[in-house]
Amino acid sequence: MTTSFTEENYLKTIYHLNTDENGTVSTNAISESLHTKAASVTDMLKKLADKELINYAKYQGVTLTEIGKQKAITIIRKHRLWEVFLVDKLSFKWDEVHDLAEELEHINSEILINRLDEFLNFPEKDPHGDPIPDKNGILKSQELITVAKMNIGEHGKISGVREHSKDFLQYLEKTGLTLGCEIHIIDKITFDGAVVVGINQIEQTISREVAKNILISL
Amino acid sequence: MTTSFTEENYLKTIYHLNTDENGTVSTNAISESLHTKAASVTDMLKKLADKELINYAKYQGVTLTEIGKQKAITIIRKHRLWEVFLVDKLSFKWDEVHDLAEELEHINSEILINRLDEFLNFPEKDPHGDPIPDKNGILKSQELITVAKMNIGEHGKISGVREHSKDFLQYLEKTGLTLGCEIHIIDKITFDGAVVVGINQIEQTISREVAKNILISL
DNA sequence: TATAATTTTTAGGCTTGTCTAAAAATAGGG
DNA sequence: CCCTATTTTTAGACAAGCCTAAAAATTATA
Numbered sequence: 001m002t003t004s005f006t007e008e009n010y011l012k013t014i015y016h017l018n019t020d021e022n023g024t025v026s027t028n029a030i031s032e033s034l035h036t037k038a039a040s041v042t043d044m045l046k047k048l049a050d051k052e053l054i055n056y057a058k059y060q061g062v063t064l065t066e067i068g069k070q071k072a073i074t075i076i077r078k079h080r081l082w083e084v085f086l087v088d089k090l091s092f093k094w095d096e097v098h099d100l101a102e103e104l105e106h107i108n109s110e111i112l113i114n115r116l117d118e119f120l121n122f123p124e125k126d127p128h129g130d131p132i133p134d135k136n137g138i139l140k141s142q143e144l145i146t147v148a149k150m151n152i153g154e155h156g157k158i159s160g161v162r163e164h165s166k167d168f169l170q171y172l173e174k175t176g177l178t179l180g181c182e183i184h185i186i187d188k189i190t191f192d193g194a195v196v197v198g199i200n201q202i203e204q205t206i207s208r209e210v211a212k213n214i215l216i217s218l
Numbered sequence: 219m220t221t222s223f224t225e226e227n228y229l230k231t232i233y234h235l236n237t238d239e240n241g242t243v244s245t246n247a248i249s250e251s252l253h254t255k256a257a258s259v260t261d262m263l264k265k266l267a268d269k270e271l272i273n274y275a276k277y278q279g280v281t282l283t284e285i286g287k288q289k290a291i292t293i294i295r296k297h298r299l300w301e302v303f304l305v306d307k308l309s310f311k312w313d314e315v316h317d318l319a320e321e322l323e324h325i326n327s328e329i330l331i332n333r334l335d336e337f338l339n340f341p342e343k344d345p346h347g348d349p350i351p352d353k354n355g356i357l358k359s360q361e362l363i364t365v366a367k368m369n370i371g372e373h374g375k376i377s378g379v380r381e382h383s384k385d386f387l388q389y390l391e392k393t394g395l396t397l398g399c400e401i402h403i404i405d406k407i408t409f410d411g412a413v414v415v416g417i418n419q420i421e422q423t424i425s426r427e428v429a430k431n432i433l434i435s436l
Numbered sequence: 437t438a439t440a441a442t443t444t445t446t447a448g449g450c451t452t453g454t455c456t457a458a459a460a461a462t463a464g465g466g
Numbered sequence: 467c468c469c470t471a472t473t474t475t476t477a478g479a480c481a482a483g484c485c486t487a488a489a490a491a492t493t494a495t496a
Contacts, residue, residue: 038474039454090334112308262483
């Protein structure tokens with residue numbers, strides 16, 4: 001059974017919302033994320049439920065079925081591999097690849113994506129530090145915490161981001177908060193949640209909002 | 219003004235039919251080529267005419283406007299560059315890439331395609347010998363003739379094909395009639411148009427149908 | 437040149453994915 | 467526990483692209 005471009009986007013969105021918030025995903029959350037109206041989402045949810053890609057009970061929110069989850073993971077695999085291709089081979093910046101990968105992820109060919117994987121040397125992470133599922137849909141995710149949750153004095157390495165917008169990534173780039181950097185917490189401002197961090201011998205203050213979107217491995 | 223996936227396919231088809239047959243392109247020819255019904259083609263022609271991508275007068279067939287032609291050439295550029303990528307970088311065979319390129323050609327990004335062009339080292343031909351338009355839409359096409367039009371005793375080099383189906387390309391592969399081979403005409407059978415050719419010291423008979431679809435540079 | 441055959445267009449309908457407006461269900465506060 | 471606010475669903479519409487059946491235009495033929 002084939003899944004349309006649009007159906008794939010819904011599955012991917014539900015997957016992300018589910019792992020971000022764990023529990024069931026609400027109609028409104030999906031409509032916000034996809035910039036469509038709630039009524040349109042309801043229509044699509046019925047369709048996806050008919051295809052047994054989601055578990056859906058009226059007014060109760062949705063979760064992915066096993067098949068739906070595998071489909072979502074496949075799309076994510078494609079997205080992330082294309083991002084690696086764009087950055088490693090075509091010298092795009094990490095803040096430029098999201099929209100392009102969003103298109104490329106819908107190209108349907110298992111052979112293509114496995115060849116691409118091989119060509120890229122089986123990368124384990126995409127340019128934003130997100131893990132790339134292997135060809136069997138196995139995703140080995142590392143335990144990461146946000147800078148906001150670290151305590152004063154703790155050390156760690158920047159290993160991912162929770163926000164992929166161009167604005168955010170360019171800000172990180174400009175302030176030197178890039179993937180792989182060692183970071184330590186110098187101080188936390190209780191008033192507004194800002195965090196004073198040290199990176200490359202430099203002291204820097206980042207807002208709570210930023211701190212919540214940088215992922216660290218200890 | 220954006221052009222949809224479907225509109226792009228119509229433009230590309232009209233372009234190919236036009237250069238193949240030169241003159242105006244008929245509704246039926248398009249419907250055959252795209253495997254849609256003539257009535258659907260008429261609908262789309264009206265739409266493309268409104269957008270000033272084609273010149274269309276009822277019952278008189280169509281031609282591309284300059285803008286339409288540039289759009290078509292851009293799509294063809296993308297198609298052929300992706301084919302080179304698939305063959306050169308991902309080790310696909312020349313008979314395996316057409317359908318994939320058909321999908322990839324609709325990814326919309328001038329930067330992407332120019333970076334890809336550079337990454338592939340500005341190839342001039344795709345895996346089937348078709349010329350690749352440059353970033354300004356300039357297409358330098360070589361004068362090629364079909365094997366069917368060659369005379370006994372003439373020599374030449376296989377430089378292209380007029381048919382891109384898997385079946386045909388696999389047949390060529392199997393019989394050693396691949397791109398770049400030197401070929402000479404040993405005999406022509408008047409009865410059925412078959413041609414006896416010599417390639418790599420081997421003598422071989424090919425049907426008229428095959429002879430019409432192999433392109434030669436003298 | 438009139439009629440037959442073919443090609444093309446019109447008319448009306450269907451599906452997918454979207455929308456707005458209104459109704460129904462759920463959740464929260466007193 | 468009832469009443470209000472919010473969330474979700476239903477109902478009805480619309481655009482894009484496709485279809486079938488029938489009408490109109492063109493081309494071919496006798």
